[in-house]
Amino acid sequence: MPKKVVTEAERRRRRPTRQGTVLSERLIVQTALRMLREHGAAGLSARRLGTALGADPSTVYRYFAGLDGLTRAIGEELMGRALDSWTATGTWRTDLRSLGLAIHASYLAHPQAAVLTASRVTGRPREIEVDETILGILRDAGFTDTDAVGIYHAFIDLALAFAALDAGALAIKDEVREADEHMWTSTYAHLPPTTHPHIAATAHLLADRMNHSAYPVLLDTLLNGADARLTSTRGQDV
Amino acid sequence: MPKKVVTEAERRRRRPTRQGTVLSERLIVQTALRMLREHGAAGLSARRLGTALGADPSTVYRYFAGLDGLTRAIGEELMGRALDSWTATGTWRTDLRSLGLAIHASYLAHPQAAVLTASRVTGRPREIEVDETILGILRDAGFTDTDAVGIYHAFIDLALAFAALDAGALAIKDEVREADEHMWTSTYAHLPPTTHPHIAATAHLLADRMNHSAYPVLLDTLLNGADARLTSTRGQDV
């Protein structure tokens, strides 16, 4: 890499762009998010981002090590927003549930961005903060360290996996506009009972279900399992 | 699209390529899978695929409507392989569990391909076959239609979401080769207890956990929930 990427904290000079805008990591990330929202996942490119910023495309490389670095920063931003929108109550189950939903919602608010970032572990500050928070909730609730780590793992991966999956579905809908939307009422509803009896019998229910996320149900299932584990452990070693 | 895409069944003439190979959807999909495995997700391009096939890149467009169409065919292939590798025993819980693991494993066998396809619903035959199978298992087991559809939804989305998430992690590992692999033993292990007490306290456990998939645990959690639901329903209306 010929260009040295300088971290935001060390950045000293703030030379305005030819068109007058003053760049920053924050501005670039937010512009990228806006472009993703407006023009879809394929609408984000270094060149277009440059134009949108009123700067040369290559300038972005002074702030991020390639578009991949920008992508990770976007993920970090979404994770941060989830955390900011969340408040603790002190009840572990309530807090975990709302935190999971907050993460899911934060990503789904920017489906095109989520598709790019949700399956990446970045190790950046806000992401670590989320991890610390989850582990704290669990350990404070009385889970053993082993249980806490196991549940934490399932919890965070479930949230991220469904953020990615549901965002993918949303992003496609946004782009193909209904071409895909009626899949469950078109393709699946017209399968003959002779070859596909079970789909045919439940087609009306499927159409309803499949256009919503399965995440809340699975989250509750996970929390139920954790709850059971907690009470059984309490019974054992207290 | 200037090139009319002909379905495999209607294809009549099989003109060999300049270099002698005879093309088919199947050959193209398998070549693409091999390229993905050997050169990573970025290693698949129409041009490289053409060279690998001994054909002009644009020939691919006679078989698939763009690389996106090829991608969907690859997903269909992976789903088909999962189904072929699976055998029913007649016990709903055993069968669902093994089917879920088969889907997950089939995708993870080709992480780079899975990343591209796992979050796409294609509506192609083998995918529909899987859906019909799952619904059949559940309805035959005695679940009400409503429950069956709910569990089916959670089940298939869980499998696909984790196929995508875990494949993403694997694909990155394959490419960045350990740069990312030791994240949990490097970044997270060195966080000071003062700022991140919970991560610090469980760092040794985290490193173990985070390099494995949370999918089996969540799958079992889901099946537990389903089982409970089944017995409670039986109690009610039998």
Add this chain to the structure above:
DNA sequence: CTTTAAGGTCTACGGCGTTGGCATAAGGAT
């Protein structure tokens, strides 16, 4: 054996990520 059109090939377009070199002005030192 002729005809016809399927299907492989050629060429070209516009866009992409990224880089190395260059110019200029911001900010510290005097």
Add this chain to the structure above:
DNA sequence: ATCCTTATGCCAACGCCGTAGACCTTAAAG
């Protein structure tokens, strides 16, 4: 106030990419 250094924005260019349209060749239908 002036100079100096160097951070940071700009430019031009490289080698890729997906894919459209015209063309050509040859398998098969009659």
